[in-house]
Amino acid sequence: MRTAYRVETVRNAERELMARLPEGTLMRRAAAGLAATCAGLLRDRRGRVSGARVVLLVGSGDNGGDALYAGALLAGRSARVSVVRLAPARTHAAGLAALLDAGGRIADATDTPADAVVAGADLVLDGITGIGGHGGLRPEAVPLVRAARASGAVVVAVDLPSGVTADSGEVAGEAVRADVTVTFGTYKPGLLIDPAREHAGVLRLVDIGLGPLLPPVPDLEVLQHADVARLLPEPAGESDKYRRGVIGIVAGSARYPGAAVLAVAGALRGGAGAVRYVGPGGDAVIARFPETLVHEGPPSKAGRVQAWAVGPGLGDEPGTAEPLASDVLASDVPVLVDADGLRLLDAATVRARSAPTLLTPHAGEAAALLGVPREEVEAGRLAAVRELASRYGATVLLKGSTTLIATPDPTAPVRVNPTGTPWLATAGSGDILSGLAGSLLATGLPTHDAAAAAAYLHGLAARLKSRGAPVSALDVADGLPAAWRNVRGEA
Structure with a gap:
């Protein structure tokens, strides 16, 4: 598992370690x-x-000091190293002395065009601002950074790209776009969350001895294969379809019958023993998946389930979607709410539920729930998912280029999903995810584990099926068994 810590936590650990070392x-x-x-x-x-x-x-x-000492080591290996000081009076003195002693030289850009300063460089090292930087690059740095990016040199960021915000992943203005980011001691949240993640390139973590001094509970965590494998349900010899869990799906409408089919497709591959479907899309569901248990409804009369997933394709027809969603939310089992179901949510109703709730909005839906512009959610995804979880008293899976999962507990780490592909941005893929996560809820997983495992498998299935080519939502569903086996080491 990868973990990330906020700047204040990192600095506290660094201070404690420095007090013990020369x-x-x-x-x-x-x-x-x-x-x-x-x-x-x-x-x-x-x-x-x-x-x-x-x-x-x-x-x-100190970020500049790291770059200067690294430059001195490279100069000692006969590299031709030059330094451009953006704040000459405040440059790290000992680092600069080490560089000059090793044969490096100063090449400040006072009278030289920025493109000439970096012309012919094989590698440009970004040591402009450190983990305390915020608000984008200062104007004097922008021409140099643009020239470095255009030069064809490999751009390496020191700890994190200058101009991004370490704690949130926000990018307020121009920022370095690195090919590689070398970070120290631990990952920082901004390296794992878009839009900053797109600026970081490939991540390399250097161990400097902070590990034992960091708190046991991180601010962010990123599950990997072994972590997800431990979460996945596995039937025992005495299992039957009911003991494995039954997931209820409330999805689809006369206008969007395909959403019902897609949600059921995800649910059938999520580990539950049976899928009950309630909604207007029963004929389409049975035609595609005859093993589904179809009921006319209402959901509370359809039979016992261990979890519900409601919302995909319900539409906005008066008197249809709202009664179905309200009936599901009145149940005493975990409920996943997605898509059209999110439009009908009332925060007080969700907070009053006796069983856990999982919300799965994309940025636009999250913006509507929070009453802010979509751009605000996309720019500050971490703040948005935490605010939604707090306001609704629910676990929230915020979908997007970086999928985040937050619980109502402000001390619990936010989970970042590392799998996926841009080809996953296709109609219906969210319906597959809803069914899959709901099915995992029905097997008994807590909401944050079901959300994390579903997002991981969903992204991995898309990656395995795509291999650089377009995929449909049903392609992703068909890829889930292979993703499941891959995670468990059986592929």
């Missing part, structure tokens, strides 16, 4: 890992470090 040890550890990564990239690019041209873009903080 002065400068921590920075030199970071610089050594950074230089090793840069050397590997240079060998990949040109076969050797010797003779490579490296340009350091250095600001005023």
